[in-house]
Amino acid sequence: MKEMQVYSKILLQTCFVDIFAICVFVLAQPVFVSDNGVGTNWDYGPIHFLPNPWQHILLRLNHFMSRFTTMNVSTLFIYRYFTAVR
Numbered sequence: 001m002k003e004m005q006v007y008s009k010i011l012l013q014t015c016f017v018d019i020f021a022i023c024v025f026v027l028a029q030p031v032f033v034s035d036n037g038v039g040t041n042w043d044y045g046p047i048h049f050l051p052n053p054w055q056h057i058l059l060r061l062n063h064f065m066s067r068f069t070t071m072n073v074s075t076l077f078i079y080r081y082f083t084a085v086r
Helices: 002-028 052-085
Strands: 030-035 038-043
């Protein structure tokens, strides 16, 4: 059952990352707007009232967390797949 011990650690890490990501997403609430092929991100969360450099930093953190949570979900899937196949 060593596989399940490793899986529980991966699952716990994913839970913490998801909770942190939800907090970041609530703060930013980005909306992508495209006008004539030019894309812009607008922040409608509480960070909307911050100065522009802080908005940019938190928007980049939002993009990073979105990418990181996507990779966490795929890691769990791949681990479960290899455990089941083996």
